[in-house]
Amino acid sequence: MTHPLLKTYKVGFIGAGHMAQALIKGMVESKLLRPDQILVSNRTPGKPLKLKELYQIQTREHNEQIVEECDIVILAMKPQDLPQAMANLASAFNENQIVISLAAGITMRSLQKMIPQPRLVRLMPNTPSLIGRGVLGVLANKKDEVVTEITKDLFSGLGVILELETEDQFDALMISCSSGTGFVFEMMMYWQDWIIEHGFTPEQAKMMTIETFVGASLLAAQSAGVDIEELQQRVTSKKGVTAAGLNSMRELEIERALRISFEKAALRSQEIARQT
Template sequence: MADAFRLGFIGAGNMAESISRGVIKAGVLPPSSIRTAHRCPKRRSVFQSFGVQILETNQQVVDDSDIIILSVKPQVVKEVLLELKPFFTEQKLLVSIAAGIKLKALQELSGHKRIIRVMPNTPSAVGEAASVMCTGEMATKIDEERVSSLFKAIGKIWTAEEKYFDAITGLSGSGPAYIYLAIEALADGGVAAGLPRELALGLASQTVLGAAAMVNQTGKHPGQLKDAVASPAGTTIAGIQELEKGAFRSNLISAVVAATKRCRELSQS
C-alpha cells in the first residue's frame, strides 16, 4: 500500500467490480482510493457495499483519478472517449480493457498517449483471470508496475505485443467457454456411466481445476502429465483413443483459430 494511487472506473460493470474487489482484497489499494460513476442505483449500491466512492459523472471520475480503467462495452468506447477527451491530462494513465479496440484508436479518440491496453477474462470474478497487457508509447515503467499489481490481484498477467491480441482473445478470452463445454460433457459422461448428476458435475469441475493446477504448478508439459496417467492397456488410454477418433485436439485448435479470425474481423470493423 506504499505506492498508493487513485483508481477510477469508467463503466461499473462486472469486470470493474471483479477488479475492484480483487484489488481491495489483495491490499493493493484501500476502497477509499477507488471511484466510479453509474446511472443505475443497483450498480452504485453494489460498489458502495464494499467501500468504493460513487461520483456523479465520468468526468469527475477522470478528474479525481491517477489511473482510469475504461471498462465499457466496445461499441460505446468512441462516444465515451470523445466526451472525456478534455479531461485526460499528461499526469493520468488510461487503461483500456475494451475488447478489440487498438492502442492507435484509443489514442486518436482520447487525444492521449499514456495508455496501456489489457485483455482480462471472465474468471477474474473468482480471482483466476488470465490477463495480458501491452503498453502505449508514453506509458512508463511505473505505469506498467501499477497496472500489473492491479491485475495480479485477480489472477495472472503477461505482457505481449499488441499484434498478438486477437489470438489472445481467441484463446484466453473465449477459452473459458470451451472449458465449460468440456466440464458439461464430462459430467454428462459421468451420468451416462451411472453417476448421480450432482456428483458427476462436482467431479468434472474439480478434475479440470486439478489438472490445470498440475500444469501450472509442476511446470511439466501437458503431454508428459497425460502419459503419467495413461498406463498400458488401461482405462485412460481407452478414453484418449475415443477422443482422438472425434478429433478432440484438432477441434480445440480450430475453435481458437476461428475465434481469433472473428476477433480480427470485429476489430477491423
C-alpha cells in the first residue's frame, strides 16, 4: 500500500527531458498518481506540451509556479543548469516541501547551500529504470520516515530502491549501477564482435550475447542462498574449457582493469562535482 499522503500530494517536475519523461510515464501508467497531480515546467515549452498531450498532466510556464503549487518538487534538469535555476527560486521553497534532485554530481552539501529550507533527497536512477528493472539509490538530508517512504513509493515502479546512508554509497551506486550499465554494454559489444567473427549474423550475435547475460543474471537472481562464485564453479570443471578461459581472464587481470575503470569514473564524478 502506498503512503496515504501521496493521494493528495502534487508532484512537480522542473525540467521535462529524458529522465522526467520516463518518470512521468511510469507514474501515470502504474496509476500511482493521477495526471492532475503531476505538474511540469521546462526552459522551453515544447516538451511539457507533448507530455500534456500524452498523459493529460498539467503544465506551468514558470518554475516558480511549480514551487508554489507542489508538495514534492523534482529537479530534473542537467547538473550544470541547476545552480542558476535555483538562484532565482531558492527563496520560494518552504520547509514542508520535499525536493528530489536527480542531478548527478551535485552533492547534498551543495544542494543544502542552494536551497536550505526544504527536506532534500538525492535520487540516482539508472537507465534500466525505463523498463522497471532499475537500481535506484535514495539519500535524504535528514532521517525522516515519511520522506523516505514517500520517495520509495513514488519511484517503486522503476525497480529496486536502496536507502543510502552516505554520499560515498551514493557515488558507488552511481558508478556501479548507472555508469555500470554502460560498462556492461561495453562488454556485451566485445562478446558480440567475437561471435560475428565466427560466422554468425549481427542479429544472431546480438541475441546470443543478450541471452547469455540475461540467462546468467536470472540464474543468479533465482538461486537464493547460492553466491555468484559458487554458480561459477558449477559451470567450470577442472582443466576444462571454461577453466582455461577463466585462468586467462585472471592472468590478464580483468578485475584490476575493471577496478581502475571504476576509480577513473569516480574521479571524473568528483571533478564534475567541483566544477558545478
